Amino acid sequence: AAAPASIDFASMDGVDLDHFWMPFTNNRFFKQNPRLFVAASDMHYTTADGRQVLDATAGLWCVNAGHGRAAITDAVTRAAQTLDFAPTFQLGHPLAFRLASDVARIMPAGMDRVFFTNSGSESADTALKMALAYHHARGDHTRFRLIGRQRGYHGTNFGGLSVGGIGGNRRRFVSQVWGVDHLSHTHGQAVRFCRGMQPGNGALAEELEELVALHGPETIAAVIVEPVAGSTGVLVPPQGYLQALRDITRKHGILLIFDEVITGFGRLGKATAAEYFGVTPDIITTAKGLTNGTVPMGAVIASREVHDTVVNGSPEGIEFYHGYTYSGHPVAAAAGLATLGLYREEGLFENAAALAAHWEAAAHALADCPHVIDVRNLGLVAGIELAPRDGTVGARAMEAFHRAFDAGLLIRVTGDIIALSPPLMISAAQIDTIFGMLREILNDLA
Numbered sequence: 449a450a451a452p453a454s455i456d457f458a459s460m461d462g463v464d465l466d467h468f469w470m471p472f473t474n475n476r477f478f479k480q481n482p483r484l485f486v487a488a489s490d491m492h493y494t495t496a497d498g499r500q501v502l503d504a505t506a507g508l509w510c511v512n513a514g515h516g517r518a519a520i521t522d523a524v525t526r527a528a529q530t531l532d533f534a535p536t537f538q539l540g541h542p543l544a545f546r547l548a549s550d551v552a553r554i555m556p557a558g559m560d561r562v563f564f565t566n567s568g569s570e571s572a573d574t575a576l577k578m579a580l581a582y583h584h585a586r587g588d589h590t591r592f593r594l595i596g597r598q599r600g601y602h603g604t605n606f607g608g609l610s611v612g613g614i615g616g617n618r619r620r621f622v623s624q625v626w627g628v629d630h631l632s633h634t635h636g637q638a639v640r641f642c643r644g645m646q647p648g649n650g651a652l653a654e655e656l657e658e659l660v661a662l663h664g665p666e667t668i669a670a671v672i673v674e675p676v677a678g679s680t681g682v683l684v685p686p687q688g689y690l691q692a693l694r695d696i697t698r699k700h701g702i703l704l705i706f707d708e709v710i711t712g713f714g715r716l717g718k719a720t721a722a723e724y725f726g727v728t729p730d731i732i733t734t735a736k737g738l739t740n741g742t743v744p745m746g747a748v749i750a751s752r753e754v755h756d757t758v759v760n761g762s763p764e765g766i767e768f769y770h771g772y773t774y775s776g777h778p779v780a781a782a783a784g785l786a787t788l789g790l791y792r793e794e795g796l797f798e799n800a801a802a803l804a805a806h807w808e809a810a811a812h813a814l815a816d817c818p819h820v821i822d823v824r825n826l827g828l829v830a831g832i833e834l835a836p837r838d839g840t841v842g843a844r845a846m847e848a849f850h851r852a853f854d855a856g857l858l859i860r861v862t863g864d865i866i867a868l869s870p871p872l873m874i875s876a877a878q879i880d881t882i883f884g885m886l887r888e889i890l891n892d893l894a
């Protein structure tokens with residue numbers, strides 16, 4: 449049955465902007481200068497005034513298969529018609545189990561137990577609680593400390609926020625009672641305009657040994673990092689750094705969590721960053737590309753060992769007092785199944801891997817544009833860092849964002865960094881279009 453005619457999907461007729469309190473937005477500016485999408489298909493959005501906008505950010509790093517894909521929308525429609533909602537507390541439905549198996553199939557060997565959430569923030573908090581539950585189930589009751597990293601982003605729920613390292617996000621909300629500590633970010637002695645991974649800097653991971661010595665390994669439950677830090681502006685790890693973290697955490701019985709909300713599902717040209725770097729953590733968090741952004745959903749993939757320790761190490765009954773009403777939601781699970789099917793059938797991860805070199809060359813060709821002080825890339829991600837305009841951090845990049853939108857290009861900006869992460873179905877010609885438009889914008893930017 450078609451949607452009731454009363455819902456107007458693709459126009460702003462009669463819409464009142466006042467009631468929606470928008471996330472991470474300058475609401476006062478937006479409500480005076482609204483920028484609205486009303487439709488999307490493949491690589492493009494359609495604006496309320498009928499313009500096409502090339503999506504160089506896959507929405508918000510999440511529409512990896514491109515917009516409006518029929519396989520996904522059909523699956524979502526049929527799921528909603530067949531089973532709109534079913535509980536997964538002490539009850540179940542087939543789609544959640546099917547998707548868990550499909551996700552496990554593309555994870556590193558041994559990482560095959562999947563806990564569903566509704567977002568990356570919920571995935572981060574789930575992973576942190578899973579780590580605490582793991583140590584408790586082993587009778588290790590002193591491990592409470594959680595270690596994040598400067599400039600890390602793990603969403604905005606209190607757990608992820610406390611291990612996160614972006615000051616502006618946490619300052620007003622997180623007291624230090626959470627027993628967290630932070631590693632340095634990996635961009636201190638970085639080589640500018642580095643193509644792909646940074647040169648090795650083992651000392652950075654050695655810093656974890658210092659934190660272990662400071663706190664005592666028996667107090668540390670987990671370390672959580674983004675293999676490639678996204679939201680902070682695309683920080684690519686140094687050669688060997690992730691393996692060193694893996695070695696040190698394993699040595700001290702500390703769980704390693706990779707937050708792959710951005711890097712998961714093809715962003716680097718492989719199913720996961722863990723696969724791309726050849727480093728297997730104990731827990732992987734995902735969201736975004738899991739359902740192509742069509743229906744909110746996240747997944748936390750635990751190693752068999754973490755899962756079995758919690759489940760088998762718990763007294764009879766419920767083993768993990770955690771979960772969400774919509775964990776494994778049938779409509780979200782249908783979106784996930786259809787999305788993973790598209791990645792597989794269209795070889796979208798392989799397409800990303802095949803285009804990574806072209807993407808790298810196109811991104812670094814901007815090095816000679818005015819105000820560009822760094823270009824960073826890996827897979828189909830790029831960060832183009834601009835010199836801040838005198839005294840007003842972020843103003844120059846924000847102007848680039850507005851000019852790009854008006855020119856028909858969607859980019860992300862964080863501080864004075866332009867972050868790009870297009871759908872994986874992109875073509876080489878569209879890569880050239882993105883960077884050609886950016887060149888024009890940057891050349892004309894004060």
Ligand SMILES: Cc1ncc(COP(=O)(O)O)c(CNc2cccc(C(=O)O)c2)c1O
Nearest residue numbers: 508567568569601602603679707709710735
């Ligand atoms: C690594 C990571 N972890 C957790 C989250 C939180 O996910 P949710 O938002 O679904 O709760 C994210 C999300 N990352 C994110 C979300 C929105 C905007 C931007 C940006 O870079 O502008 C980045 C993320 O990138």
